Amino acid sequence: MKKAVPHAPQTDAGGPPRQRILAAACELFYKHGIRSVGVEAVAEAASTNKMTLYRHFGSKDELIVAYLQQVAEESDGRWQNMMRSHAGDFAAQVEAWLGYVEQVVSDFGERGCPMANAAVELQGTEHPALRIIEDYKARKRRQLVAMLGGAGYANPERVADEVFLLFEGARISRQCYSVRECPSTRLVEMLRSLLESHRSR
Amino acid sequence: MKKAVPHAPQTDAGGPPRQRILAAACELFYKHGIRSVGVEAVAEAASTNKMTLYRHFGSKDELIVAYLQQVAEESDGRWQNMMRSHAGDFAAQVEAWLGYVEQVVSDFGERGCPMANAAVELQGTEHPALRIIEDYKARKRRQLVAMLGGAGYANPERVADEVFLLFEGARISRQCYSVRECPSTRLVEMLRSLLESHRSR
DNA sequence: TGTTCATGTTACTGGTCGGTAACATATCGG
DNA sequence: CCGATATGTTACCGACCAGTAACATGAACA
Known part of the structure; x- marks a missing residue:
């Protein structure tokens, strides 16, 4: 097995240690995976040390949980901002979300959905993080269904599921394809025509 | 970190050692992930020992490569059988493939695509297995495009990509959702209506 | 000034894991 | 029967890693 992160870069950035540690964990866990990143590497990247890390997070498992909670919080916050800044205008909400999707899927650093990746790495265990992922x-x-329902789509659950699977598939595909051939480059246009074909009938 | 596979079950089954080892690796790597399964566990599950394993596979990395090659071989064989047994009848080929998808996605032991899972676990490394996954x-x-093109779909690349992302998304979702809510349960009907809407126009 | 509390530092433990050495056993072809 | 070749067995090494102990430092605050 190759080591994923031999010498962690100092992704410092100030702030209290707990915050730096969590930020470093987010970056490293996402980039290299949960299992292949040691706590020492996280501490180093946070410009601190293992002891301080363990004073804030009782164990690596707790740190993993905190990492995923952080991801969830950021994602939920992003969603709420998006919905709020187009409150009432459902079409604009959908459009804003498509913009976000476009951005995610074309990001060079995209390594899939952190939640899905974590689920893969923790499969077959009873890790508490699995609960967070599921929730x-x-x-x-639910959020997607609500948005699409608001926008007047006929079968919001059905459309949401389809949209969801496409997005999920696109993100995981970014790790399996050479950049040139990855079908995720056409994701947004797929979503557009999918939504078009389910337009409020 | 929780251990994924504390005591490997003896999934014996006869045959020469190399074959048993590879079979055990396939089962364990798929069930619990690559990184969390040790070579000792693989050897035990194959009713042999580490030394014999290392005589056939020079390293764990080689075993991983062999595992993925095996997965690829089986998958390719399945595909060829499917295509051959309906040679000439493209509609029947599509139908057979949908049957396969249905089976995969409703399998209780489904833990996603082994290739995609491996890609997640090896992300950020330069592991030779990544090449195999990409290929x-x-x-x-290409196979999907060829089949759909043969079946007379207008934009086979486009349809194939969409079908692909849906399938990929469905498989990864099985690891993120509680069984009841997983959108992958509706995958086949999604695929059907998607194909229907692109019917040879 | 002196106390307290968070943090830094070093060194360590115990366990796991990939990989190897050395030797024993078994099987099979000549 | 003999020797070659594959396999089993045991023990070990070195690296890594999660987690801890003990102590030093430094800053805020009374």
Whole structure:
């Protein structure tokens, strides 16, 4: 097995240690995966040390949980901002979300959905983080259904599921394809025509 | 970190050691992930020992490569059988493939695409297995395009990509959702209506 | 000034894991 | 029967890693 992160870069950035540690964990866990990143590497990247890390997070498992909670919080916050800044205008909400999707899927640093990746790495265990992932995905689905329902789509659950699977598939595909061939480059246009074909009938 | 596979079950089954080892690796790597399964566990599950394993596979990395090659071989074989047994009848080929998808997605033991899972676990490294994954996915895409093109769909690349992302998304979702809510349960009907809407126009 | 509390530092433990050495056993072809 | 070749067995090494102990430092605050 190759080591994923031999010498962690100092992704410092100030702020209290707990915050720096969490930020470093977010970056490293996402980039290299949960299992292949050691707590020492996280502490180093946060410009601190293992002891301080363990004073804030009782164990690596707790840190993983905190990492996923952080991801969920950021994602939920982003969603709420998006919905609020187009409150009432459902079409604009959908459009804003498509913009976000476009951005995610074309990001060079895209390494898939952090939640899905974590689920893969923790499969077959009873890690408490799995609960967070499940809740997160269910919540995301509900949000999508609500938005599409508001926008007047006939079968919002059905459309949401389809949209969801496409997005999910696109993100995981970014790790399996050479950049040139990855079908995720056409995701947004797929979503557009999918939504078009389910337009409020 | 929780251990994923504390005591490997003896999934014996006869045959020469190399074959048993590979079979055990396939099962364990798929069930619990690559990183969390040790070579000792694989050897035990194959009713042999570490030394014999290392005589056939020079390292764990080689075993991982062999595992993914095996997965690819099986998948390619399945595809060819499916295509051959309905040679000439493209509609029947599509139908057979949908049957396969249905089976995969409703399998209780489904833990996502082994290739995609491996890609997640190896992200950020330069593991030789990544090459195999990339080739595999590109090949799968070509096969799908060929089948759909034969079946007379107007934009086979476009349809294939969409079908692909849906399938990929469905498989990864099985690891993120509680069984009841997983949108993958509706995958096949999604695929059907998607194909229907692109019917040879 | 002196106390307190968070943080830094070093060194360590115990366990796991990939990989190897050395030797024993078994099987099979000549 | 003999020797070659594959396999089993045991023990070990070195690296890594999660987690802890003990102590030093430094800053805020009374």
